[in-house]
């Protein structure tokens with residue numbers, strides 16, 4: 565997608581470095597971060613300089629490729645095995661992270677030129693994801709009628725998936741094809757990916773939007789203001805349960821109660837058949853500081869971190885929740901839209 569007229573992906577690799585849009589600085593500052601080795605890329609994933617299920621997948625693939633490039637001849641096997649473990653330990657929930665690290669590792673290991681093969685495979689995953697996101701957009705666009713008001717949660721746009729995105733891709737395509745759309749953006753506490761990142765993406769594309777407090781969704785749906793809700797996914801279990809940003813589950817319950825269609829947009833690489841249900845999906849917990857403090861632009865124009873609660877309070881910070889399949893009208897994938905049912909999921913993946 566374009567930023568100030570120039571084409572960007574959320575993350576890419578050049579030589580042995582990984583470059584990424586520093587998402588912790590958006591929307592206040594637009595900077596590119598260079599991770600010079602796999603450990604720096606791991607650190608960028610952990611600190612959420614790069615975030616979003618797809619983008620952390622691509623980051624993991626590139627980090628794996630960096631490890632292959634860096635591995636010394638005399639301890640090659642040992643080095644890449646250790647790197648794979650470290651990459652997989654960066655964040656636990658997004659399935660794409662494990663998918664990409666494993667795919668690069670396996671392909672490169674059986675190649676006669678492993679270093680070259682690792683870089684090529686990681687690039688291939690990123691290129692495929694661009695095409696996959698575009699196709700998700702095409703299928704999802706069929707659900708969007710002219711004049712629709714769409715609610716979305718967190719950021720599942722191009723920043724979260726190299727290009728186009730998942731939940732936002734149908735919205736971009738609808739807008740491009742001349743439909744009038746309006747987006748209600750959940751702010752998505754505690755890290756505010758909606759208010760900061762989704763709003764930034766939509767503004768860049770000239771799509772009208774408004775940010776709403778996370779707890780206002782039910783009221784808006786009750787008022788009949790939302791025609792459809794589309795969210796992304798971090799991992800989808802065999803039975804169609806979906807792990808996505810915390811707060812998704814309660815939106816889905818309200819949507820069902822009030823008859824608002826609720827869709828999940830995700831590529832087939834986000835499904836994990838090893839998880840029989842959502843209860844098997846590991847849920848990341850992060851520091852309580854992300855809840856207790858908020859970061860934003862001060863009146864002096866600096867990024868500032870401030871305490872927003874009673875001093876010395878404790879907080880909990882689970883990052884994702886599980887939306888049971890029964891609340892989901894459909895999953896928009898690059899192969900079409902399916903109902904979240906085990907037989908259909910297995911058919912889709914085979």
Ligand code: MRU
Pocket residue numbers: 615616617618717718719720721724725730757795796797798808809810883
């Ligand atoms: O913790 P994050 O910001 O990495 O969370 C990921 C997300 O943005 C979502 O939960 C999203 O909806 C799926 S990403 C395509």
